[in-house]
Amino acid sequence: METRNITLSLPEETLREAKVLAARRGTSVSRLLAETLSELLARESGYAAARERALAGLDRGLDLGTGGEVGWSRDELHERG
Numbered sequence: 001m002e003t004r005n006i007t008l009s010l011p012e013e014t015l016r017e018a019k020v021l022a023a024r025r026g027t028s029v030s031r032l033l034a035e036t037l038s039e040l041l042a043r044e045s046g047y048a049a050a051r052e053r054a055l056a057g058l059d060r061g062l063d064l065g066t067g068g069e070v071g072w073s074r075d076e077l078h079e080r081g
Helices: 012-025 029-060
Strands: none
Touching: 012 029
C-alpha cells in the first residue's frame, strides 16, 4: 500500500506521551498512529456492516412458525371458560 506524509498538530504533552508509548512498544509515533487509525476504521466499518445486517433482519421479520398466517382471532385467544 502506498503511503503519504501528512502534517499533524498535537498538544506538546500528548506528543510526549505518544513518543513514550511508541518507544515502549518498540515502534515509531507514525506507525503507532497509523495502526491505531487503521483499527478505528476497521471497527467503524465492521459496526456499520453489522448495523446494516441487523436492520435488514428487522425488515424481513422473524418466522414464528406460522408461515405468515394468523390462524386465530383475538377473541379466541382471550376466551374465558
